[in-house]
Amino acid sequence: xxxxxxxxxxxxxxxxxxxxxxxxxxxxxxxxxxxxxxxxxxxxxxxxxxxxxxxxxxxxxxxxxxxxxxxxxxxxxxxxxxxxxxxxxxxxxxxxxxxxxxxxxxxxxxxxxxxxxxxxxxxxxxxxxxxxxxxxxxxxxxxxxxxxxxxxxxxxxxxxxxxxxxxxxxxxxxxxxxxxxxxxxxxxxxxxxxxxxxxxxxxxxxxxxx
Amino acid sequence: xxxxxxxxxxxxxxxxxxxxxxxxxxxxxxxxxxxxxxxxxxxxxxxxxxxxxxxxxxxxxxxxxxxxxxxxxxxxxxxxxxxxxxxxxxxxxxxxxxxxxxxxxxxxxxxxxxxxxxxxxxxxxxxxxxxxxxxxxxxxxxxxxxxxxxxxxxxxxxxxxxxxxxxxxxxxxxxxxxxxxxxxxxxxxxxxxxxxxxxxxxxxxxxxxx
Numbered sequence: 001x002x003x004x005x006x007x008x009x010x011x012x013x014x015x016x017x018x019x020x021x022x023x024x025x026x027x028x029x030x031x032x033x034x035x036x037x038x039x040x041x042x043x044x045x046x047x048x049x050x051x052x053x054x055x056x057x058x059x060x061x062x063x064x065x066x067x068x069x070x071x072x073x074x075x076x077x078x079x080x081x082x083x084x085x086x087x088x089x090x091x092x093x094x095x096x097x098x099x100x101x102x103x104x105x106x107x108x109x110x111x112x113x114x115x116x117x118x119x120x121x122x123x124x125x126x127x128x129x130x131x132x133x134x135x136x137x138x139x140x141x142x143x144x145x146x147x148x149x150x151x152x153x154x155x156x157x158x159x160x161x162x163x164x165x166x167x168x169x170x171x172x173x174x175x176x177x178x179x180x181x182x183x184x185x186x187x188x189x190x191x192x193x194x195x196x197x198x199x200x201x202x203x204x205x206x207x208x209x210x
Numbered sequence: 211x212x213x214x215x216x217x218x219x220x221x222x223x224x225x226x227x228x229x230x231x232x233x234x235x236x237x238x239x240x241x242x243x244x245x246x247x248x249x250x251x252x253x254x255x256x257x258x259x260x261x262x263x264x265x266x267x268x269x270x271x272x273x274x275x276x277x278x279x280x281x282x283x284x285x286x287x288x289x290x291x292x293x294x295x296x297x298x299x300x301x302x303x304x305x306x307x308x309x310x311x312x313x314x315x316x317x318x319x320x321x322x323x324x325x326x327x328x329x330x331x332x333x334x335x336x337x338x339x340x341x342x343x344x345x346x347x348x349x350x351x352x353x354x355x356x357x358x359x360x361x362x363x364x365x366x367x368x369x370x371x372x373x374x375x376x377x378x379x380x381x382x383x384x385x386x387x388x389x390x391x392x393x394x395x396x397x398x399x400x401x402x403x404x405x406x407x408x409x410x411x412x413x414x415x416x417x418x419x420x
Contacts, residue, residue: 115325115328115348115350116348117328117329117346117348118325118327118328119327134414135412135413135414136327136367136413137366137367137412137413137414137415138325138326138327138367138370139367139369139370139371140325140352140370140371140372142350142372156347157346157347157348157349159349160348160349160350161349161350162350162352162372167416167417202345202347203345203346203347204344204345204347205347206377207377
């Protein structure tokens with residue numbers, strides 16, 4: 001099977017991007033090449049990480065486009081030019097257009113810092129998730145890697161892992177512990193995808209040894 | 211602290227009731243006496259379990275009451291007569307009235323076979339929960355013990371534990387594995403309550419050593 005060409009979309013620090021870079025380097029992610037990092041934010045540290053690792057870094061400025069659809073089309077064009085197979089969202093804060101999702105159906109992976117379907121959907125991103133988790137008073141949260149569909153955080157789930165909420169947890173301490181799990185799950189999901197180990201049955205994602 | 215007097219409300223097999231009976235017998239539940247089992251269902255096996263263990267078993271027939279409020283008032287009266295401190299819902303299929311919930315504010319405990327707030331709310335009971343879990347394709351589910359408030363499954367969470375969903379799981383196999391966790395969590399929550407170890411901060415339930 002041909003090596004999968006990956007693009008990562010990121011808006012911020014890019015620690016999840018780093019987990020993919022590291023995964024490819026240390027052999028946890030197989031049959032993959034990280035071709036491109038795209039950001040909507042010129043100052044995203046994710047772009048620095050890309051350049052520091054010899055990966056093409058592309059800032060596409062949303063302000064130079066009429067609207068979200070045009071903007072998404074521009075990213076899509078950049079991906080197609082580079083024959084990207086898999087799109088990984090790693091802290092990417094913009095909504096993908098329906099056309100984008102259709103173009104990369106079952107080939108866009110997102111990581112979310114909760115056990116979907118809890119604490120997800122529009123408005124649930126970043127610290128907000130953990131704050132709501134603490135306010136609700138759940139005793140178990142976690143992280144989810146899923147395929148992206150037209151909804152927000154509604155796509156088929158690839159991997160999940162639980163994280164215990166501790167009595168002394170703050171938003172910060174909980175976010176850190178969940179992030180550690182994100183950095184395990186995301187490279188694992190990317191590896192499974194690139195080795196062709198993921199099969200869908202209705203909404204269920206079946207993991208097959210390959 | 212005076213021994214807490216418990217009533218269990220159950221509609222069916224009563225395996226969660228059995229976990230409370232066993233917990234008191236084997237000393238996992240302290241400072242508690244199981245005073246009464248109430249069922250809306252004459253043929254609930256829970257009533258047999260009560261009688262087999264020398265616990266008063268009360269069938270209160272919903273058909274002999276005008277409506278849900280009157281029915282709830284009748285149960286409430288039975289509980290008050292016996293000076294019940296804690297009400298445990300163990301597979302109880304009827305909705306409690308607002309008056310009932312007010313009368314036993316923070317003194318009604320329910321067990322739910324999922325990680326609330328996932329797969330809960332009206333309509334989510336019994337096998338339905340696990341079927342939806344499997345159809346959604348989550349990789350982690352679990353069980354939740356919570357205080358009952360006026361909503362359905364919305365009250366403050368006392369204990370939760372995660373259960374992995376396995377690729378080969380059926381509704382039956384998953385229900386069985388989650389039930390095993392329910393039988394651990396429910397007696398533990400009852401024990402914590404009866405020993406006065408539960409304190410509420412807003413929606414969060416804090417567990418204190420006592």
